[in-house]
Amino acid sequence: MKHFLLLLTVLFILLGAGYSRADNVDVTAQTGFEYTWWRDSESNTGYQILVPVKISTQYQAFAVSVLGGYAYSGYDSNTYSLNTLSQVTDTKVNLSYTLLDKLPFDVLFGLDFNIPTARTSLSNQKLSLMMDPDLVPLSNLGEGFNINPTVSVAKNWGRLMTGLGLGYIWRGKYDYSTYFRDYEPGDIFTATAEARYDFTSLWSGRLFGQYARFGNDELRDRPIYREGDYYMTGLGLQYAPKPWNASLTFRYIYRGKSELRSSSYSLSPTSNSLWGNEYAGDLMVSYLISEPTTIWIKISGLYVQENDYPDTYYCYIGKRLKASLELGWKRAFGQHWETNLFLRGFTLHDDNKIFPDYMSERTYNGFSVGGAIIARY
Numbered sequence: 001m002k003h004f005l006l007l008l009t010v011l012f013i014l015l016g017a018g019y020s021r022a023d024n025v026d027v028t029a030q031t032g033f034e035y036t037w038w039r040d041s042e043s044n045t046g047y048q049i050l051v052p053v054k055i056s057t058q059y060q061a062f063a064v065s066v067l068g069g070y071a072y073s074g075y076d077s078n079t080y081s082l083n084t085l086s087q088v089t090d091t092k093v094n095l096s097y098t099l100l101d102k103l104p105f106d107v108l109f110g111l112d113f114n115i116p117t118a119r120t121s122l123s124n125q126k127l128s129l130m131m132d133p134d135l136v137p138l139s140n141l142g143e144g145f146n147i148n149p150t151v152s153v154a155k156n157w158g159r160l161m162t163g164l165g166l167g168y169i170w171r172g173k174y175d176y177s178t179y180f181r182d183y184e185p186g187d188i189f190t191a192t193a194e195a196r197y198d199f200t201s202l203w204s205g206r207l208f209g210q211y212a213r214f215g216n217d218e219l220r221d222r223p224i225y226r227e228g229d230y231y232m233t234g235l236g237l238q239y240a241p242k243p244w245n246a247s248l249t250f251r252y253i254y255r256g257k258s259e260l261r262s263s264s265y266s267l268s269p270t271s272n273s274l275w276g277n278e279y280a281g282d283l284m285v286s287y288l289i290s291e292p293t294t295i296w297i298k299i300s301g302l303y304v305q306e307n308d309y310p311d312t313y314y315c316y317i318g319k320r321l322k323a324s325l326e327l328g329w330k331r332a333f334g335q336h337w338e339t340n341l342f343l344r345g346f347t348l349h350d351d352n353k354i355f356p357d358y359m360s361e362r363t364y365n366g367f368s369v370g371g372a373i374i375a376r377y
Contacts, residue, residue, distance in 0.1 A: 038366030091115040110150040118142030121175035144172030186215030228256035243288035253278035276305030298326040318351025
């Protein structure tokens with residue numbers, strides 16, 4: 001089945017590219033790089049080189065995109081030698097169909113796939129390369145075959161636009177490591193909603209939210225964990241007096257009680273939430289220097305509270321603070337080419353934690369540099 005879906009996708013892209021001139025099919029190709037490096041207060045260092053490749057095409061109401069790439073990760077512990085891993089990433093395939101002006105509201109149908117082209121079944125030593133998602137862009141190096149159907153509806157009420165989306169992710173079984181074989185992550189049900197209102201031609205605001213329900217994670221067909229329900233709400237404000245554009249976004253996340261294994265065949269809810277409440281915000285300001293050239297600055301902050309357990313209990317996780325600053329530049333070359341560059345610096349502080357593995361208090365400092373080239377034809 002995996003080979004059939006991959007072949008079908010390739011044929012879809014080739015047909016779209018072949019008929020692009022005659023039937024007005026839009027094709028976009030994008031590649032680039034991102035290099036991330038960090039060091040913590042215990043003199044551990046890590047880095048990652050990520051080279052994504054994305055091809056997308058659209059014909060009338062149909063659209064398809066394929067995202068893959070290459071990743072090289074390294075982790076140098078102060079107690080062990082340098083550990084590295086070179087591999088292609090999983091391949092993401094996205095199919096969609098848009099239904100416009102035929103119903104009282106617009107509808108978008110989506111069907112996404114994760115094709116397991118990355119390396120899994122890692123050794124215990126290689127598992128150290130699955131670094132924190134707040135440190136590197138690619139923290140999950142590979143998964144199984146996943147299917148994600150979605151449906152979204154949107155309605156325009158003049159200055160007000162509203163939308164609602166539903167999705168379900170079937171996540172396939174794979175070998176997480178050489179020891180943890182036949183690992184099956186739980187399926188995920190998601191619901192999202194957003195409302196946007198244009199106060200004036202320059203000012204707009206939005207409210208948004210998301211809910212996710214997780215199924216049981218299983219190992220060798222036995223439940224081992226279930227992530228607590230996920231609730232996210234946020235608001236955003238945008239001010240766009242050309243050539244300036246400024247946006248401010250705030251998000252709040254609450255996670256319900258997770259379930260841990262109490263026996264070989266059952267899970268029991270934890271007495272408190274494993275994860276503390278999360279607050280995050282972004283401020284982005286861009287300036288159009290000339291018609292093809294834009295620069296921007298982005299400031300981001302993250303605060304995660306400690307969970308509800310005493311700091312001596314085995315489920316304790318301390319608080320987390322992160323701040324980052326990004327500078328970027330983008331330029332268009334005619335109608336078909338675009339390039340961008342960015343530089344980002346960040347600092348992250350973690351308190352002591354016991355779950356899932358003990359770690360003493362430490363601070364991380366790091367940076368990312370990257371860019372992309374986009375071609376449209």
